[in-house]
Amino acid sequence: MATLRVELGERSYPIYIAPRLLEQSSPLAQHIKSKRVCVISNDIVFPLYGEKLLAALTDFQVDYLVLPDGEQEKSLANFDRIMSHMLEHGHGRDSTLIAFGGGVIGDITGFAAACYQRGVEFIQIPTTLLSQVDSSVGGKTAINHPLGKNMVGAFYQPNAVLIDITSLNTLPAREFAAGMAEVIKYGILGDAEFFTWLEEHKAGIKAQEPELLQQVIARCCQCKADIVAEDEKEAGKRALLNLGHTFGHAIEAEQGYGVWLHGEAVAAGMVIASTLSVERGLLLAPELRRIEQLIAYFDLPTTSPSDMGLDAYLKHMKRDKKNVAGQLRFVLPTGIGSSEVVGDVTIEELKQLLD
Structure with missing residues (x-):
């Protein structure tokens, strides 16, 4: 496993890079500070790898929301779906969001984490090459507006970034x-x-x-x-x-x-x-x-x-x-x-x- 670190003082966090990382519960579990977890994914990634992720989260109380895939889904409507899901399932400020997908999922989940009850912790698990090398690192979160890309968002850093390169095996x-x-x-x-x-x-x-x-x-x-x-x-x-x-x-x-x-x-x-x-x-x-x-x-x-x-x-x-x-x-x-x-x-x- 390669381990890097984003140095931001008290908000510093690690980046783990390895094959079959989803099969190892320890790197993920150590960055979840409460029992409540909400996974946000899409309808391409979750059917492929959702079972492995949930198996790594057996010690936590987990629910999940699966959004449609596609850049057009990084929208205010889907941001509202995440907010509604969190409220309906009784999540509080001690909950942790997990972004499980490509750049769209990472961006919208990070923005939801920045906004829900004025900020909850989140973890990035990017599954596309683009999100692994770029969008999952650095804390840029956003949704798109019809008049411009990433126009509504926040700088909000994750607790950790977990990159399982095995997920690239199914990437088109x-x-x-x-x-x-x-x-x-x-x-x-x-x-x-x-x-x-x-x-x-x-x-x-x-x-x-x-x-x-x-x-x-x-x-x-x-x-x-x-x-x-x-x-x-x-x-x-x-x-x-x-x-x-x-x-x-x-x-x-x-x-x-x-x-x-x-x-x-x-x-x-x-x-x-x-x-x-x-x-x-x-x-x-x-x-x-x-x-x-x-x-x-x-x-x-x-x-x-x-x-x-x-x-x-x-x-x-x-x-x-x-x-x-x-x-x-x-x-x-x-x-x-x-x-x-x-x-x-x-x-x-x-x-x-x-x-």
């Missing part, structure tokens, strides 16, 4: 590819050595060799843990983790949540941001080609939707959470392994880039 190929977009992101934004390592081991990673997957997940979690420890609430360096997301979130919202997977939209967004960097003289053209080639190798899109031009992007990007005083801000790579936030991109630049 498209979902695995979507997770690789976030993996590649870490290499581009701040870890050139990791990017090169991904290029060298891409065949084994695509074949989902367990030892390589564990290394990938641990490297990404360590990178994110280090950044979160330095900048928990995205006042500075943490904004770099949004590489590709300004364009990507616009694609998701414009196409309709779930039409493009989050990772697919981020992949296209990273290529757009990298192209802008080349045009600004921040990134070398050969580096852009390496980025495009690695993204394409994992069956991810390298171009944006053909029906989206400047206006379609702008209406969503104007609501981006990184904006300051109405000024659009973008994370741009300045080389493979480095990036920066810029706030002087002009509308004319975007027009040439997107139209």
Whole structure:
């Protein structure tokens, strides 16, 4: 088992990474401080692994709520379903919520934990590659709004993150590819050595060799843990983790949540941001080609939707959470392994880039 730690003082917590982790009750049980537990999952994950999770919770009083799968389900309506379920089952402030699923379940459960009776403890058990390497770590919780992704949420840290890489055995190929977009992101934004390592081991990673997957997940979690420890609430360096997301979130919202997977939209967004960097003289053209080639190798899109031009992007990007005083801000790579936030991109630049 690999064990990492997110260092946040009194709110620090561990990340456990191992195969067959759900079959071990100890790592989970030690982070539940009361007898009451509520599991939130979805109708894909729970039928596959719910029995194993419940078997690890036999010492607790457990109930569960199974939500429909899909990005469109990260909604106010399902947030209300969680609140109602908790109230109907008599949960109090000493209850623990467990998020058991991908990024959608992790985000909405974390937000519910932040809000229920002004805050209850929760644990992340991510089951998709994307949630294991990114969204389960760092305490960003949210639900979507029709006008923008993750617009209603809170920074709220879990008690622990438990990553069972065995759950990836049943992950659809498209979902695995979507997770690789976030993996590649870490290499581009701040870890050139990791990017090169991904290029060298891409065949084994695509074949989902367990030892390589564990290394990938641990490297990404360590990178994110280090950044979160330095900048928990995205006042500075943490904004770099949004590489590709300004364009990507616009694609998701414009196409309709779930039409493009989050990772697919981020992949296209990273290529757009990298192209802008080349045009600004921040990134070398050969580096852009390496980025495009690695993204394409994992069956991810390298171009944006053909029906989206400047206006379609702008209406969503104007609501981006990184904006300051109405000024659009973008994370741009300045080389493979480095990036920066810029706030002087002009509308004319975007027009040439997107139209």
